Amino acid sequence: MSHKVLRVYYQNLFALFLLAFTLFIILTAIYHIIKFGGTQKQSEHTAIVLNDLHSAPIQTIDSDSSLALATNLTCTYFNCFNVYRCGSQGNKLLAYVYPPRNYVDSNGRTITGQTSKEFYQILNTIVSSKFYTANPYEACIFIPSIDTLNQNRLRGQQVSQALNSLPFWNNGENHLIFNMVPGSVPDYNTILDVPIGKAMIAGAGMSSLTHRIGFDISLPVFSPLVNFLDSNFNDTRRWLVISSQMNINSAFEQDLNEVKLNSPTDILILGTCPHYSAMNSTIRCSSEEEVYKYPSVLQTSTFCLVIRGARLGQSTLLECMAANSIPVVITDSLIMPFQGTIDWTRAAIFIREVDILSIVPVLKKISLKRINELQQQVSWLYNRYFKSMEKITETTLEILSDRVFPHLTRDYTYWNVPPHEDPKSPLFLPVTVPKTKGFTAVILTYDRLELLFLLINKLIKVPSLSKVLVIWNNQRKDPPHSSRWPKLNKPLKVIQTKENKLSNRFYPYDEIETEAVLSIDDDIIMLTADEVEFAYEVWREFPDRIVGFPSRIHMWDNGTNCWKYESEWTNSISMVLTGAAFHHKYWNYMYTTAMPGDIKEWVDEHMNCEDIAMNFLVANVTGKSPIKVTPKKKFRCPECTNTEMLSADLTHMLERTQCINKFSSIYGSMPLQSVEFRADPVLFKDIFPEKLKRFNDIGSL
Numbered sequence: 001m002s003h004k005v006l007r008v009y010y011q012n013l014f015a016l017f018l019l020a021f022t023l024f025i026i027l028t029a030i031y032h033i034i035k036f037g038g039t040q041k042q043s044e045h046t047a048i049v050l051n052d053l054h055s056a057p058i059q060t061i062d063s064d065s066s067l068a069l070a071t072n073l074t075c076t077y078f079n080c081f082n083v084y085r086c087g088s089q090g091n092k093l094l095a096y097v098y099p100p101r102n103y104v105d106s107n108g109r110t111i112t113g114q115t116s117k118e119f120y121q122i123l124n125t126i127v128s129s130k131f132y133t134a135n136p137y138e139a140c141i142f143i144p145s146i147d148t149l150n151q152n153r154l155r156g157q158q159v160s161q162a163l164n165s166l167p168f169w170n171n172g173e174n175h176l177i178f179n180m181v182p183g184s185v186p187d188y189n190t191i192l193d194v195p196i197g198k199a200m201i202a203g204a205g206m207s208s209l210t211h212r213i214g215f216d217i218s219l220p221v222f223s224p225l226v227n228f229l230d231s232n233f234n235d236t237r238r239w240l241v242i243s244s245q246m247n248i249n250s251a252f253e254q255d256l257n258e259v260k261l262n263s264p265t266d267i268l269i270l271g272t273c274p275h276y277s278a279m280n281s282t283i284r285c286s287s288e289e290e291v292y293k294y295p296s297v298l299q300t301s302t303f304c305l306v307i308r309g310a311r312l313g314q315s316t317l318l319e320c321m322a323a324n325s326i327p328v329v330i331t332d333s334l335i336m337p338f339q340g341t342i343d344w345t346r347a348a349i350f351i352r353e354v355d356i357l358s359i360v361p362v363l364k365k366i367s368l369k370r371i372n373e374l375q376q377q378v379s380w381l382y383n384r385y386f387k388s389m390e391k392i393t394e395t396t397l398e399i400l401s402d403r404v405f406p407h408l409t410r411d412y413t414y415w416n417v418p419p420h421e422d423p424k425s426p427l428f429l430p431v432t433v434p435k436t437k438g439f440t441a442v443i444l445t446y447d448r449l450e451l452l453f454l455l456i457n458k459l460i461k462v463p464s465l466s467k468v469l470v471i472w473n474n475q476r477k478d479p480p481h482s483s484r485w486p487k488l489n490k491p492l493k494v495i496q497t498k499e500n501k502l503s504n505r506f507y508p509y510d511e512i513e514t515e516a517v518l519s520i521d522d523d524i525i526m527l528t529a530d531e532v533e534f535a536y537e538v539w540r541e542f543p544d545r546i547v548g549f550p551s552r553i554h555m556w557d558n559g560t561n562c563w564k565y566e567s568e569w570t571n572s573i574s575m576v577l578t579g580a581a582f583h584h585k586y587w588n589y590m591y592t593t594a595m596p597g598d599i600k601e602w603v604d605e606h607m608n609c610e611d612i613a614m615n616f617l618v619a620n621v622t623g624k625s626p627i628k629v630t631p632k633k634k635f636r637c638p639e640c641t642n643t644e645m646l647s648a649d650l651t652h653m654l655e656r657t658q659c660i661n662k663f664s665s666i667y668g669s670m671p672l673q674s675v676e677f678r679a680d681p682v683l684f685k686d687i688f689p690e691k692l693k694r695f696n697d698i699g700s701l
Helices: 003-036 038-044 063-068 117-128 156-164 224-228 250-262 296-300 316-322 353-364 368-386 389-404 412-416 449-459 502-506 529-541 586-593 599-606 610-622 645-667
Strands: 047-050 055-058 095-097 102-104 141-143 176-179 200-204 217-219 239-243 267-269 283-285 291-293 301-307 326-330 439-445 465-472 492-496 516-521 551-557 562-566 580-584 627-629
Touching (some): 095 117, 117 389, 141 176, 239 296, 239 353, 250 267, 301 316, 301 353, 316 326, 326 353, 326 368, 439 502, 449 465, 449 516, 449 529, 502 586, 502 610, 516 529, 529 627, 562 645, 586 610, 599 645
Parallel strands (some): 200 217, 301 326, 439 516
Antiparallel strands (some): 047 102, 516 580, 551 562
């Protein structure tokens, strides 16, 4: 190649390099101008927080950084949630609500808008709940007081700025954002269109494509229309199924019209009313002449359609449930409310979108028994979890609590099985429990050593005793040295608790190796070995019940319109106190892990009523009464004096009456069952030689 050709070649190559370098410089400059925008650009986006007590700047978020803070679809409980913030007050979820503020930009425009009634109810429920803490430094969950329920009322970038100004935001870590109307025209996204970083979303209308399993919590779209239902409605279901939505896809409308054509007496299709305002949501029309009150019309149908609309989440779901009409969900990718906790197959029918034309044949194949089961479950789920914004919020916090403290997680039965539905024994035991292993005596004590040792020496004479387990509830004083304890021919184990709680007596200790547990107080020294042995024999015949000595009754007081705790002798009993009673060790597990509401916390806080709580628990699961044994009724404390005994007894009775009414309100019913008999040995009062009787040492009153 000639020198001339080479020179031309290198000149062209240099020109190309120079051109590329120039383009690189220009593009870099443009990039920096767009990203940073100069000092003047930044000042235009600076905003402040204003209210009567607070004034603080909101940090500016660039367009690029806001994208980085957008909802992270890869977030899970394990990589975006800091569990080490939790547990500062033991096994209790603590939630902090930021004080309400007005967020405005530099032009004085409100960023977050007016707080809706529903969002106010959410915040008020959290603040009034057992989960609330006013101390952000001990909080596990943070709830911004910025109303993000409705996407249509938000300006995403400005709301993101407000969130980033929160003092504990930290890129949204451990924050919970509530949302019920995600997305906006024309996309209608299934998640909130606001950069929230690592925050969790408690939102409605989530899709299986965007829902972060085990991280987000799916909510229902709440409908205020449920307040318009006719409470005195005669439950006559004229229609098999009703379609009442007004915003369904045109293709689905055509399919429904075809279904109506083939089954005109089975399906009612409702829409807007031409002669009424489109804003009037309390009426629906099937034609110009036929006008129906809504949602009362849903009470005339066995089934109710919930079809994919512009948004996945539909308020129709709650309207159907409130009318006790069984939801028929035709939305393939919808994440149902509280999915993963609530088993919706027990309360709804699911039909694929491509099978919409088969609605009527599918529903007609469902038996009357199955329909009754579905309706009962729908009613129970609605009243327990969805009846109000307060219920929805409380359920959200309870699910979060189970997630943060998995060792205390409530089981499937707690969340999905109504208390009255399964009165059968959960123990699956034979009629008579094998006697080989005997029973474990669990003694709750604090510091009464003389009485404790006396009780142990009496129990050791009971033939079926297998082990003695002493629960030492005194954290200020160690239990005595092993040399001071009675010398026994049966195992004795002392467990020193970390907190002085009455519920410690019902903990499922690994040391309990027998099925039978004798729960007994350290001052119950008046029982004989024959009485304890006989009570154990009775329990073997009724292993799913509480079997014991001191009994009580609950009564309805017409004067106060509430339940009353009564200790006087009557012809009925409904409780056997666990200060001296046998029960299956299964109930220790249920008491510790599946006690409804805050009953266990109430007991530990008030240091009372753990025995009543156990009676409620067993009766609620089994539907059976306890069993009292032997005529002995009086259990007096040997150390007690008569000083101020009358006032002490009155206070005690009032507290226990309060317990009964609180527990029954938590259960939603009165589970205690009354019974009019007790168990005595066969030859107890017969005139018969004592040497031929098995239980001679049975005391009188």
